[in-house]
Amino acid sequence: MAAFRKVFLLILMGSMAATAHAGLKLAQLFQSNMVLQRDKPVPIWGFAAAGEKITLRFKALNYTAITGKDGSWNIKLPAQAAGGPYEILIKGKSKSITLKNVLFGDVWICGGQSNMQYTLNQIGYTPKDTVAANNPNLRLFTASIDMDYVPKKDLAGGNWTSASAASIHNFSATAYFFGLALADSLHVPIGLLSINLGATSIETWMSAAALSPFPQFKPYADAYLAPAKSFKEITTAFEKMKPEWEQKYYWKGKGMEEKWYLPETDISTWKTIEVPSWWEDQELPGFDGAVWFRKSFDLPKDFKAEHFLLQLNQIDDYDMVWINGVKVGEGFGNQNWRNYQVPAHMLKPTDNVIVIRVFDIGGKGGMYSGAIWGNPILLGKWSYQQDLKIDAATFPKPHVVNVSPFSTPAVLYNGNIAPVTQMAIKGFIWYQGESNAGRAVEYRQLFPAMIRDWRKQFKQGDVPFIFAQLANYMAEKPEPGESDWAELREAQAKALALPNTGMAVLIDIGEAGDIHPKNKMDVGRRLALEALHTAYHKNIISKGPTYAGMEIKGDSIVVHYAKGTDQLYSKHEYIEGFAIADSSNKFHWAKAFIRNNSVIVYWDGIKKPVSVRYAWSDNPGELNLYNSSGLPAAPFRTDQLPAKTAHKLFSEDPWVF
Structure with a gap:
């Protein structure tokens, strides 16, 4: 789970791409060692000062564009046959950029959740022949994951690398074996864009337009997507009104007055509660307002870092956190993940006192999310004391950014897919569904809607969309019965009604005790067989008995x-x-x-x-x-019996692991 922890920090810290640029900048996709799509016109775009002339030189020909008022420019190269390497020179008013070792071949976007994200390192793969692993025709790009309520203009980060024994380890295993099989079969350059994140539901990867036909998303869309305000805009507005709001409404109650966050506070009358939990389900039914939590913890015996990462996962709705009497963080929003960096000099080897003021503004409240990557500090018994009680109907609630990368609709599409929709591509591969298994019947509509919308956004027709059906997982049942996962597989298979789709069946290569089966080699190869049949029209057997x-x-x-x-x-x-x-x-x-x-x-x-x-x-x-x-x-x-998941739909209620 260390990789997921790192991703959490990168996502939740956020990154904002400027809309105006002082100097020439290429979109993150365009770097040396990249692959551009063959046999199609190829847009290349970037940013510079408004009105600046941009010149692109390729094969001794010049192409020009003038930067628009929003600071963006776009130049389209004519279609090229597979080949390379080439150099591309882009020049602005005071800066030039040279892209080297550029190939033309086929570009595939590799999306989904953790079974697509899982790297070669995570499955324990080491190439037997390190020399053979050096494949200059296979190029890899892993996008840095980002989020927003509005479509972003650029990716948060990522780098193109040529496949080698040294470079492949942190790349998607499924995507790597897929690309390797294509490169071996087609003998053309293959570029793979790994854009995925573990534990994510499909609605996070769908655009606002794709979600709009589904009424279950309307309340969320009206509140967060329809205003068309970015994270930056919302946060700026909140920070402006926050001091007055805190003084008048939020920093109230006996606990704040008496400084219950100090270690010397007498807690002899405080009660105990189990965390993670909703306090309504334990000690405080119907309570809205402030509840204080406290416990002691020791540092890990081998702790030597400059900062201690305090992961409290999700808290409903607001929190303020002190360690040893010093405030170390605060958060707002019941979906946001709390990750606080605590300077080591503030901590003791043992008996550190952590105090959290949790403030609920309606519905259920508490430290409720027990995801597997939270600190052990979070779990177990806490002392608690009830404090300020509010009327949730009248308490002023500021508009804040409130997202989980795993479940909040549209935010991953906006942060990671929208920025690349101008790119010329060959197709998509997709491995996702585990997080939607409890809503499998809903997935019958969401999955085809996403496929249609991605194709619409990329404006390249019905580009091939190849996907992996969920593998077998969990313990075998002694008798036949109903199954969320079986229903999700059925929902996936129904997407084959769309043109230019293919499905890799994985029902034989899963692991009962691991949702991340290690055999990603066969996953990639089976996806490649479907791609060779669907995208390249090869006369091969690409699927098993159907x-x-x-x-x-x-x-x-x-x-x-x-x-x-x-x-x-x-x-x-x-x-x-x-x-x-x-x-x-x-x-x-x-x-x-x-x-x-x-x-x-x-x-x-x-x-x-x-x-x-x-x-x-x-x-x-x-x-x-x-x-x-x-x-x-x-x-x-063959039966038409009602599905187990038939009436389960997306809900804005906090999403619990």
Whole structure:
């Protein structure tokens, strides 16, 4: 989880790209060692002073643009065949930039959550042949993740590198193996933009326009997206009114008057409460206002850093934090993540006193989020004392930035996808869904809406969109039943109705005890097979057996598979993973075997079957139905029973791990 902690700090510190620039600056994407899309006109853009003339020189030809009032400029190169390396010179009034070792090839954006983000280091991969790992035709770019309520003009950061044994370790493992397979097959340069973040739900990656048809997002959109105010604008306005608001409304109560934040405060009458929790669920039902929390903690025995990172995760709604009587931070908003840097000189090896004033402005209150990367300090019993009580209906609530990178709609799209929508690309790969499994039926609409919107925003037609279906995960169930993850896989598969889409089935390579299966090599290769078929029109077997239809014959169901997915194959006589039901809709594990390239499914206790399911489970266990190309059969169900997640929709309530 160390990588996620680092990402937290980078995101939550925030970064603001200026809209006006004193000198020439290229958008973050444009650097030496980059790959530009072949066979399409290629926009190159950046920033400079308004009205400044920009000249781009490429292949002995000059292209010019004049910077607009907003400080931006854009020059479009004509389509180029695959090749390179080239140099590109960009000149402004008083500055010039030379891009070296530039290739033209295919550019893929690699998005999603942690299974796309997980690096080669995290899966423990080391190339056996370090010389062969040096691949000048494979170029890698990992975007620094950012957020905002409005679309940003540039990425927060990122660097292009050529793939080598030294450079690949911190790059997305899935994306790397995908790109490697394409480069080996196509023999053209491949550029990979890794733009992803662990634990994120799909709505964070959707634009305001894509979310607008869905009523469950309207209250949030009206409050935060419709005003079209950036984080910087909102924070500036809050800081301007904050001193007066604090004095009149917020710095009130006995605790502030008596300085309960001091270590010598008598807490003999304070009660205890378990954290993380909502205090309404424990000791203080219906209470809005200030509650003080206190405990002691020791530093780690090997602590030698200049600062101690205090991670308190999410607090509802406001907080002020003191350590050993000194204020070390404050926060506003029940979604924001609290990460406070405490100077080491303020701390003792043992018995440091931390005091937190939590202020709830309505609904539930408390230190509620127990994410796995929070400090152990957060967890366990705290002393607490109730203080100032407010009327939540009349208490003045300032407008503040209030976001979680994992669940707040549109903010990751605005920070990371919007800045690259001008870029010429070949397509997208996507591995996400775990965070939406509890709302799988909703995902049936959100996922296609996101695909359509990304294509619309990039203005390059129905560019290929290749995605990974969720792998098997969690403990096997002794009997067939309902499953959030199975429903999410079904929702993913329904997106194949859109043109130029492909799905890599991973139902056989997950791990029961790890949501991040280590076999990212097969994930990347299977995504590459789908890309070769869908994006490059290669005549290959790109997917495993896919359900096409069924027939009921006596006491059995005959399952037919789609043509073009190769011959069915299994090392065993009987096929695992099938379940069968009669009109009672009670499913039972079935017996199944291959005959004439179909699967015969039956169960001795059912004489009149009506429906069948395959791999319909969080984790159906070891499966053995493949095609002769070694690709697994895709999960499916033939029944139309109500889905477990049918009535679960996005909510603005704080999102808890």
